[in-house]
Amino acid sequence: GQNIDQPTEMTATEGAIVQINCTYQTSGFNGLFWYQQHAGEAPTFLSYNVLDGLEEKGRFSSFLSRSKGYSYLLLKELQMKDSASYLCAVREYDYKLSFGAGTTVTVRA
């Protein structure tokens, strides 16, 4: 089973940086995903980590520490369009994804 924790809400100013933390407990780790979900829309893939370290994709970066059961998503140079829910999801060896409750990020002008 899974226990995935992430903050419920975060607010930041346009142009700033926000870090969304995710902690998890799992019996069989096979990768961690971050998805973005705008209100009323489907989740879309942002990033993937399976080894420890930092993965960078443009303004978004994701970090993983498997020994600590910890990941974060870093959003840089925030834009208004980044206002959305960000979902942390852990994949186990049976290929299932378990999602956290999501962090709603509000970007203010």
Place this chain on the structure above:
Amino acid sequence: DAGVIQSPRHEVTEMGQEVTLRCKPISGHDYLFWYRQTMMRGLELLIYFNNNVPIDDSGMPEDRFSAKMPNASFSTLKIQPSEPRDSAVYFCASSLGLAGGLYNEQFFGPGTRLTVL
């Protein structure tokens, strides 16, 4: 590619009625997932298929729910009889298998918003 296609996009029905949700995965994807999303419970996996075979249905809430995948390009999720607590957004997602892309990420359809009165 058109992405994952779901129909209908919105469904309003009365308690006790049968509801059928449909999904067409991305061509070539051999995994298909059905999720339910509510404010209270978030995004929950209901069932998933590999090569049209159900692998894990432990997330299906009760016998009122059933899912089929008769071929690689079509799946259905049926609720019979429906209840007000089934009101949610139902997403279908698909992905490549382990021999596929770098991340094997899941691609989500637009969802079906179900309201049971």
